[in-house]
Amino acid sequence: xxxxxxxxxxxxxxxxxxxxxxxxxxxxxxxxxxxxxxxxxxxxxxxxxxxxxxxxxxxxxxxxxxxxxxxxxxxxxxxxxxxxxxxxxxxxxxxxxxxxxxxxxxxxxxxxxxxxxxxxxxxxxxxxxxxxxxxxxxxxxxxxxxxxxxxxxxxxxxxxxxxxxxxxxxxxxxxxxxxxxxxxxxxxxxxxxxxxxxxxxxxxxxxxxxxxxxxxxxxxxxxxxxxxxxxxxxxxxxxxxxxxxxxxxxxxxxxxxxxxxxxxxxxxxxxxxxxxxxxxxxxxxxxxxxxxxxxxxxxxxxxxxxxxxxxxxxxxxxxxxxxxxxxxxxxxxxxxxxxxxxxxxxxxxxxxxxxxxxxxxxxxxxxxxxxxxxxxxxxxxxxxxxxxxxxxxxxxxxxxxxxxxxxxxxxxxxxxxxxxxx
Amino acid sequence: xxxxxxxxxxxxxxxxxxxxxxxxxxxxxxxxxxxxxxxxxxxxxxxxxxxxxxxxxxxxxxxxxxxxxxxxxxxxxxxxxxxxxxxxxxxxxxxxxxxxxxxxxxxxxxxxxxxxxxxxxxxxxxxxxxxxxxxxxxxxxxxxxxxxxxxxxxxxxxxxxxxxxxxxxxxxxxxxxxxxxxxxxxxxxxxxxxxxxxxxxxxxxxxxxxxxxxxxxxxxxxxxxxxxxxxxxxxxxxxxxxxxxxxxxxxxxxxxxxxxxxxxxxxxxxxxxxxxxxxxxxxxxxxxxxxxxxxxxxxxxxxxxxxxxxxxxxxxxxxxxxxxxxxxxxxxxxxxxxxxxxxxxxxxxxxxxxxxxxxxxxxxxxxxxxxxxxxxxxxxxxxxxxxxxxxxxxxxxxxxxxxxxxxxxxxxxxxxxxxxxxxxxxxxxxxxxxxxxxxxxxxxxxxxxxxxxxxx
Numbered sequence: 001x002x003x004x005x006x007x008x009x010x011x012x013x014x015x016x017x018x019x020x021x022x023x024x025x026x027x028x029x030x031x032x033x034x035x036x037x038x039x040x041x042x043x044x045x046x047x048x049x050x051x052x053x054x055x056x057x058x059x060x061x062x063x064x065x066x067x068x069x070x071x072x073x074x075x076x077x078x079x080x081x082x083x084x085x086x087x088x089x090x091x092x093x094x095x096x097x098x099x100x101x102x103x104x105x106x107x108x109x110x111x112x113x114x115x116x117x118x119x120x121x122x123x124x125x126x127x128x129x130x131x132x133x134x135x136x137x138x139x140x141x142x143x144x145x146x147x148x149x150x151x152x153x154x155x156x157x158x159x160x161x162x163x164x165x166x167x168x169x170x171x172x173x174x175x176x177x178x179x180x181x182x183x184x185x186x187x188x189x190x191x192x193x194x195x196x197x198x199x200x201x202x203x204x205x206x207x208x209x210x211x212x213x214x215x216x217x218x219x220x221x222x223x224x225x226x227x228x229x230x231x232x233x234x235x236x237x238x239x240x241x242x243x244x245x246x247x248x249x250x251x252x253x254x255x256x257x258x259x260x261x262x263x264x265x266x267x268x269x270x271x272x273x274x275x276x277x278x279x280x281x282x283x284x285x286x287x288x289x290x291x292x293x294x295x296x297x298x299x300x301x302x303x304x305x306x307x308x309x310x311x312x313x314x315x316x317x318x319x320x321x322x323x324x325x326x327x328x329x330x331x332x333x334x335x336x337x338x339x340x341x342x343x344x345x346x347x348x349x350x351x352x353x354x355x356x357x358x359x360x361x362x363x364x365x366x367x368x369x370x371x372x373x374x375x376x377x378x379x380x381x382x383x384x385x386x387x388x389x390x391x392x393x394x395x396x397x398x399x400x401x402x403x404x405x406x407x408x409x410x411x412x413x414x415x416x417x418x419x420x421x422x
Numbered sequence: 423x424x425x426x427x428x429x430x431x432x433x434x435x436x437x438x439x440x441x442x443x444x445x446x447x448x449x450x451x452x453x454x455x456x457x458x459x460x461x462x463x464x465x466x467x468x469x470x471x472x473x474x475x476x477x478x479x480x481x482x483x484x485x486x487x488x489x490x491x492x493x494x495x496x497x498x499x500x501x502x503x504x505x506x507x508x509x510x511x512x513x514x515x516x517x518x519x520x521x522x523x524x525x526x527x528x529x530x531x532x533x534x535x536x537x538x539x540x541x542x543x544x545x546x547x548x549x550x551x552x553x554x555x556x557x558x559x560x561x562x563x564x565x566x567x568x569x570x571x572x573x574x575x576x577x578x579x580x581x582x583x584x585x586x587x588x589x590x591x592x593x594x595x596x597x598x599x600x601x602x603x604x605x606x607x608x609x610x611x612x613x614x615x616x617x618x619x620x621x622x623x624x625x626x627x628x629x630x631x632x633x634x635x636x637x638x639x640x641x642x643x644x645x646x647x648x649x650x651x652x653x654x655x656x657x658x659x660x661x662x663x664x665x666x667x668x669x670x671x672x673x674x675x676x677x678x679x680x681x682x683x684x685x686x687x688x689x690x691x692x693x694x695x696x697x698x699x700x701x702x703x704x705x706x707x708x709x710x711x712x713x714x715x716x717x718x719x720x721x722x723x724x725x726x727x728x729x730x731x732x733x734x735x736x737x738x739x740x741x742x743x744x745x746x747x748x749x750x751x752x753x754x755x756x757x758x759x760x761x762x763x764x765x766x767x768x769x770x771x772x773x774x775x776x777x778x779x780x781x782x783x784x785x786x787x788x789x790x791x792x793x794x795x796x797x798x799x800x801x802x803x804x805x806x807x808x809x810x811x812x813x814x815x816x817x818x819x820x821x822x823x824x825x826x827x828x829x830x831x832x833x834x835x836x837x838x839x840x841x842x843x844x845x846x847x848x849x850x851x852x853x854x855x856x857x858x859x860x861x862x863x864x865x866x867x868x869x870x871x872x873x874x875x876x877x878x
Contacts, residue, residue, distance in 0.1 A: 322741075
């Protein structure tokens, strides 16, 4: 039995690699995300899962499928933001949601060893639906849930191509929460959040024997994992208030942590400090209301102010099911002062750089993974849609549950009962 | 002043004698809204979408004393009219959100401000959302910057009968009465499906199932019919000393629905449940005005159109609960398709209300992707004329027509674009928001002295 599984696994891998389709996209307006001006009337060749060549009037290989772009926009596959794609089917159905840890007997404990990527299901229809909208990769996030901890756990970037081997190597990230939303985990004071994080760091740096006291916040495994993030790996810290962002910068400097701010409603206020320390911000343009006392300074031009100050920005915030909203989030940043090119970079190259994936992902350059989207119009415009999507050089099946529901209910007065339309 | 109260009293007596109201005096919590003073204005050379399916290019619109006086090309104006060059801009009716919780779930979302849902009983038709509206919610000014001039503020959906909703004009105000849309009918919020059964079922209180939901509605309507009959008999009585029946706030609301004075706004996702509710409405002889959220409305678009029921929907929300699992982005376009179809784009969100034009744009584009031919002139109705109709205020606002309230938005460009901004927003002919003029950007009391959120 085990033998058969192994064979079929090998076959699957073989199919993915050697029967990879070759595709030549002709005459596109290519937004490489490497330079502000698009390449006009340009061809892109996808071969062996990668971008093989970019140029004008490329020679079509014999086995190539030719796609006539007719001047339409071609972009890198889009970043979906921090989501629970593949970790969540129906938000209110608890047993279909896997991105948060809630161990009731462990109040006060932090579990950095909690790794959401183990729950990733590449066959989730929620992925299909967002992939068909041009989203080719996402950062799986560990969320705070009831009885979770300040350190919520680990996530990583995954490719949305449907493979069981979806994790994008080098993108492992630790998710941490600071501020009012996390005050329930810190004895109701945010001051204690820094106290507890410092304690966790101290425990991670110590040998097990030296820590025989009662109120430890990490398990032995947790110490191992956290100590890795002290040496390498990203700390994605969800924080909004300017004063808290400065505390996070202090923490990052003190322990030499590689920090990424998530949320950052008041980040514009400390843009200079963020630029100086090279800390990037993952933000949602549409979070412009003072939703909490941590967000009284929220504003629509947060992205524009940060980018002008030299802070690297990327977008997030569409959530899991509607992750596709990320284009609208980027487009609204343009409506509120950000230049179009930086906005596109905010959902392509910038998140790839931030997550250590820029060699392979997030731009159109020869040698990179063949993640591309051909658009009906301006990719940041709400009336545009993805016409074709490729992940690792393979065309994405644009048929989704939602498309099938549409096709079932689109015909007026069909001849057969609708349940036979499928 | 005395003269005014006498006048109100006379109206109340007149209304009562006509049988328009049962027990609920019409003047309770009356609107004190008055339009801001404004000179007569003409906006020139814009692309105008009237909200009635018409697009006019290089056209002008004039208003005076709060009302639209003329729409056309090269209008001739007298010297007292303030001219505004709107060339390159687009003009639409003021945007109307038929599903908002601004003021009742305001920003910031503090515990003390969570006033949107009286989750103490599955039937609370006696509560009124307006009694919880905090006029200082900064969400109102953010919505104004998105061109929203009117909205229906509703209670939440935990209850089978959630209470009365209130139509507001989106003007800066210290009291909700001074935002209250004059002469707009009340709405009654009802809810289908998961929310009531989850909220109460989890406490082992009925309803625990959809069966319990239906039994709950029917029990209340039976009581309401008896209540209405008592009042009808009282009003019909010729005895001079007839004793009026005891008033009941919950039954006042339900009887108001049975009399046709209060409009039903029903949170309902699934197609089969909406069909069940239409049968419930037939059983008790009332009209459902609009299903809200209506994620599966596309499956029964014909049935909704036949029954004259509107559906208020999101452009793309789905999957957050089981009853939202079958959401598709073509929902709005498919509901709009039949003759008499009444599609509305709503927000149910302090974020979404700021960009209803973009939500309508997404829905339009998805419809056109299937081969439909929906133009901006059609789709603007989803966020103007259609919600106005379902809120019972279409005679006054929701479209650009002579004599209607001058609730008008001037956009920087085609509003069916992510890049378009509302540049100037007029309510009853008065400029209430100007994109670049901070003097015309009202700030709520709460935001005074806080960090700057624009400019600098």
